[in-house]
Amino acid sequence: SQQGEEDPQALSIQEGENATMNCSYKTSINNLQWYRQNSGRGLVHLILIRSNEREKHSGRLRVTLDTSKKSSSLLITASRAADTASYFCATAVAGGTSYGKLTFGQGTILTVHP
Amino acid sequence: EAGVTQFPSHSVIEKGQTVTLRCDPISGHDNLYWYRRVMGKEIKFLLHFVKESKQDESGMPNNRFLAERTGGTYSTLKVQPAELEDSGVYFCASSQAGLEWTQYFGPGTRLLVL
Numbered sequence: 001s002q003q004g005e006e007d008p009q010a011l012s013i014q015e016g017e018n019a020t021m022n023c024s025y026k027t028s029i030n031n032l033q034w035y036r037q038n039s040g041r042g043l044v045h046l047i048l049i050r051s052n053e054r055e056k057h058s059g060r061l062r063v064t065l066d067t068s069k070k071s072s073s074l075l076i077t078a079s080r081a082a083d084t085a086s087y088f089c090a091t092a093v094a095g096g097t098s099y100g101k102l103t104f105g106q107g108t109i110l111t112v113h114p
Numbered sequence: 115e116a117g118v119t120q121f122p123s124h125s126v127i128e129k130g131q132t133v134t135l136r137c138d139p140i141s142g143h144d145n146l147y148w149y150r151r152v153m154g155k156e157i158k159f160l161l162h163f164v165k166e167s168k169q170d171e172s173g174m175p176n177n178r179f180l181a182e183r184t185g186g187t188y189s190t191l192k193v194q195p196a197e198l199e200d201s202g203v204y205f206c207a208s209s210q211a212g213l214e215w216t217q218y219f220g221p222g223t224r225l226l227v228l
């Protein structure tokens with residue numbers, strides 16, 4: 001399996017519902033980030049959580065990080081049709097020679113129905 | 115402020131041909147990264163420039179790929195000769211010095227090798 005694996009692979013919900021996506025990783029990390037990609041567009045940075053943080057909020061987004069379980073979750077509350085996109089977690093590995101190398105998972109495809 | 119731009123947005127070439135992708139980072143960003151996503155796989159790191167120097171090129175798949183960043187501004191990624199398995203989306207990202215983990219991605223170049 002890969003560093004930074006998301007589940008579920010696809011999630012379909014109704015507008016107004018909450019969406020939860022999970023990410024697991026294998027190695028020690030410096031930080032973990034979540035990105036969104038709308039169809040045919042580039043990646044948009046959503047939120048970064050450092051290894052010494054447990055929870056972070058940004059608007060309707062809530063990210064948790066459990067370094068003991070090597071996992072993170074992204075919660076989108078009160079979802080909107082505009083939230084329809086692919087969501088990726090990306091890990092930044094602690095130490096190493098490359099400062100800035102991100103390792104991505106395969107992503108979760110979120111569909112929010114109006 | 116302009117974001118990261120990439121050119122072309124799409125490229126369709128035949129196996130054996132050469133293609134050059136260009137990335138213009140956000141002005142003032144010393145760090146420039148190339149990533150790619152081949153069909154059905156995760157987004158993978160290719161290399162990292164700090165100004166004009168290659169900081170980490172551990173993700174470059176083979177010597178058919180050549181990246182340059184002359185003058186420390188825009189970067190090019192040349193694939194010569196292209197193979198079928200090179201098809202995918204090539205993303206460029208940039209970040210400020212000291213804020214390497216906050217990367218801004220371009221829209222990507224969709225490469226199809228026939």
